[in-house]
Amino acid sequence: MKELLSSHQPALAWILGAALAGGLALGAVQDPEPSLRSKDATERLQALELTIGRGEEDLAKTLHKLLKDKDWEMQLAVVRALGEHGEERSVKTLAKLSHDAPLRRLRLAAAEALGKLDAEEGLKTLSSKLRRDTVMSAMEALTILGPYLQEPKTPSGLSRLLKEEDPHLRAIASGTLIALQRGQRAELLKRFLADPAPAVRARCLEVATRQPLGSQVPAINELLGSPDLSDVVLRRALLASLAGMEAAKKTGTKDLGKLVRELCGAPKESVARRGCLLVEEALGNPAFEDLDWIVLTQEAREHGDAGVRAEAARCLGLLDPQLALPVARQMASKDSSSRVRRAALLAALTLAPPTEEEDCSWALERFGAEESPEVRKALAVALGRHDLALIEKVGKALAVACEDSDWKVAACAAVSLGLTRCDLAPVTLSRLLQTSSDWRLRGAAVVGLTKALHPDGLPPIISALADSEPLVARTAHGYLSSLRPADAPGPDPDVWSQWWQETGSKRPLRDTKAQRERNRKYGYSTSHETIFRGMDVLVLESRGDHIQTVLERLAINHRLTSGAKVPESGLDAGGVFVSNCTGEMEPADIERLDWFVHVGGYLFGSCWALTETIQRLAPGIVGKLPTTGEVMNRVLASPCHKNSPYLEGVFGAGVQPIYSLVGSHLIEVQQPERVEVLVDSVQCAQDHGGGNLACWFQLGHGTIMDSANHFDVQGLTEATHLDKAEDRMAYAMDHMGASFALIRETAKEKFWGSNHRAAQEVFDDSVLRLLSNFVRLRRLEGR
Incomplete structure (x- = not known):
């Protein structure tokens, strides 16, 4: 098996850096030309970098000759250099590469270079390639040429393509015309955004985002006021609207303020929510920093729909604390909807973490006054930190909450009590472990004791190895094994007690500098096996997906279980559970997984597991999107948030992952303020009515991530x-x-x-890297 070596670092910079580190100075190379003919591609790349740096008169000629190099990385570097240093002699070759190169990133780079050198000639050549075998690549290249053209023209073949019944072909043709006819941006967008096909709308919006003009704003803002937009189109409309308003400069800020106010005040809930989404996308952009977001979003906070108010509350958590905090606290205390109060509470705690006495007192007051178990649970989780003010008061409040009538609140409180590391934690949690008849609370007590990092908590954890509930015993053994990973014995309480008495009690349990340094090794380029090493990974064998074949291939240790056998298999709350499609399980299985996630476990599901596992654990947050037929497809996927740490290394430069959908359950987000969609697909939205492919949300102390694909057929x-x-x-x-x-x-x-x-x-590990990123970040955070 060949590892997919990282393609996300600039190779030329690395090679040059390595050469310099080895003592090779630029001045030491009298003539890099012989190295340009080396059989070693890395030597040729290094020589190319040095040649460009020298900037000699015949550089364009040299680069033109190097276009014949057979190495793709060398070709790409040469093409990019020609965009800055090339001459007319290279135009014909660049034109051919822009539609005919086997590698997409090479085609796009060639089109960019072609635009810089001779866009008009490029237009002429590519217009003749609008035929069946090259039509898609030619249109993609023409789209890049658009901004470089002095006299925009419409290729005759494009008019024909705009009439195609195939929406995917019509979509790229529409986007191409948007790019080529910049002077007609307003009229063309109004025309194409009226097309009901999501692919056409999405493609035009993507082009408008990458090549923004102020003239595009009215048509896009009109679209944002439409009641029915798919999630896939909406995301792109928000970005295109902001890009256009930023390009407008003089009127952009005024237009944005007006649009946010209008959207937030719309009677239709789907439209009103977009005002807050627009604000969230605009934050951090200096072009819009003078707007008063609190005032502009007021009507959303007063909307009759709880979902709109919840989104508005979440939005507060991203604004200026001095202005937003009083508003968030008011909503957290007074709103009639527990859904809104939860969102406002989390916003308030984001704006003012309970690390100061005043802020901590407010959080404790809400903890005591809140009636909704869901909101109390969120508060219990938020108080699980060791840098709190009033730490002893928080400890007492959490100790009381360990007896809450709702077991989920009690379990989350027990874990949080341990996380505070207050003096009350080991005593309270040891007593809960020894006296509770509810395995869920005993298990939560064990997890809390593992977080408390107190030597008095170790003997009770060792005693839990004999617990009648396999889940409790395995969680205890998982933690104890992490204390001596090289030679951990089995789950024998006597053996562990002897170890603790003889040597274990002498070791520090608190966070150490050495431990923090070890955690830092989990960079995104770390191998999957290293990221999962030492972690309990339990996989549900099922009739659909088979991620275990992927794990075996990557040498990731894991266990297998099946429906009705999760209770006897046991779960380690510090581990990972993967629910393969179809995800069908018995009530006792779901009960264990519910506990597992609430106390900090990570659950990943694929395809039907959305319905058969995740929706049963967390009803009303996400669900299966209704579709007219079975979803069988292979679709291009796109990142929804380019800066999300969970997507790091998944969408590298020039990489477009393809998701294999095998009877997939597509994701419908039912509480958007709680869920982050990571990956979507325009192609899927066009073919099946929805395009949300991967998402995640927090449940208690744990995390749930769902992906619509099958991991074993990538x-x-x-x-x-x-x-x-x-x-x-x-x-x-x-x-x-x-x-x-x-x-x-x-x-x-x-x-x-x-x-x-x-x-x-x-x-293909592009999709699996999503899972690895969740585990990697968990380890980096020491959870």
Whole structure:
């Protein structure tokens, strides 16, 4: 098996840096030209960097000759350099590469360079390529040329494509015309945004975001006032609207303030919520920093729909604390909806964490006065930190909450009590462990004791190894094993008691500098096996997906269970549970998983697990989107939040993951203020009515992440349309994140001649990296 070496770091910069670190100074190279003919591609790349840096008169000629280099990374570097240093002689070759290069990122770079050198000639060449075999790549290149054209023209073949019945073809044609005819942006957008096809709307909005003009604002803002927009179109409309208003400069701020006020005051709840979403997207942009967001969103906070008010409350948590905090606290105390109060409470605690006496006193007052178990649970979780003011008062309040009539509140309080590390924690939690007849509370007490990091908590944890509930015993053993990972014995209380008496009691349990340093090793480029090492991973065997085959391939240790066997398998609250599609389980299984997540476990689901597992644990937060037929497809996926840490390394430069949907349950977000959608797909939205592919939310102390795909059918396995070895290599780079180094290393291997054999050797980990990122960040945070 070949690892997909990271393709997300600039290779030339790395190579040059390595050369300099090894003592090679720029001045020491009298003539890099011989190295440009080296058989070693890395040497050629280094020589190219030095050649560009020298800036000699014949640089354009040298670069033109280097276009014949067969190494894709070298070609890409040359093409990018030609955009800055090229001449007319390279235009013809760049034009060909812009629609004909096997690698998408090379095609796009060639189109960019072509635009800089001779956009008009590029338009002429690409217009002749609007035929069946090159139409998509030609239109993509034409879209990039648009801003460079002095005299915009519409290729004759484009008019025909705009009339196509296929919405995907019509979509890219519409976006291309938007880019080419900048002077007609307002009229064209109004026309294309009236097309009911989500693909057409989304493509035009994407182009308008990347190539913004002030003239696009009215048509997009009109669209934002429409009552029915799919999530996929809405996300792109928000970004395109802001990009246009920023481009408008003189009128943009005024237009945004007016739009936010109008949307927030709309009677229709789906429209009113968009005003707050627009604010959330605009925050941090200096172009809009003078707007009074509190005033502009007031009508959303007073809206008759609780969902709108909840979004408005969440929005407060992102605003100026001095202005937003009183408003958030008022909503958290007075709103009639527990859903709104929960969102406002979390916003208030974000604006003013309970680390100061006044803020902590307010949180404790709400904890005592709140009637809703859901809101009390959120408060209990929020108080689980050791940097609180009034730590002893918080400890007493959480100790009382450990006896709450709602077991979820009590369990979350027990875990939080441990997290405070107050003096009351080991005593209270030890007593709860020893006296409670409810395994859920005994288990929560064990988790709390593991968080307290107090030596008095270790003997009770050891005693829990004999608990009649496998879940409690396994959680205790998982923690104890982490204290001696090299030689951890089995779950024998006597053996562990002896170890504790002889050596264990001498070791520090508090956070140490060394531990913090160890946690920092979990960078996004760390291998999957390292990230999961030492963590209990329990996988539900089911009839659909088989993520265990992926875990085996990556040497990630895991256990298997099945429906009705989760109770006897036991769960470690510090671990991960993966619910394979179909995710069907018995009530006793769901009961254990409910506890597992609330006390801090991470649950990942695929496909039908959304309905059969996740929705049963957390009804009303996410659910299955109704579709007219079975969702069987392979769709291009897009990131919803480019700066999300959970997406790091998933969407590398030039990489478009493909999600394999096998009878998938697409995601309908029912409480948007609680859920972050990470990945969506325009293609899926067009074909199936919705495009949310991956999302996550917090439940108690734990996290739930759902992905609509099947993990075991990603990559080349399903790419049966590929005929040539070169096409498979390009596919691996474009859609699977394969690196230039991997392709270079394996280019002559025979396995590229067959889809089946290539799939066995080159693995697509782009989607699995989502899961790894959640675990990696959990470990970085020491949870």
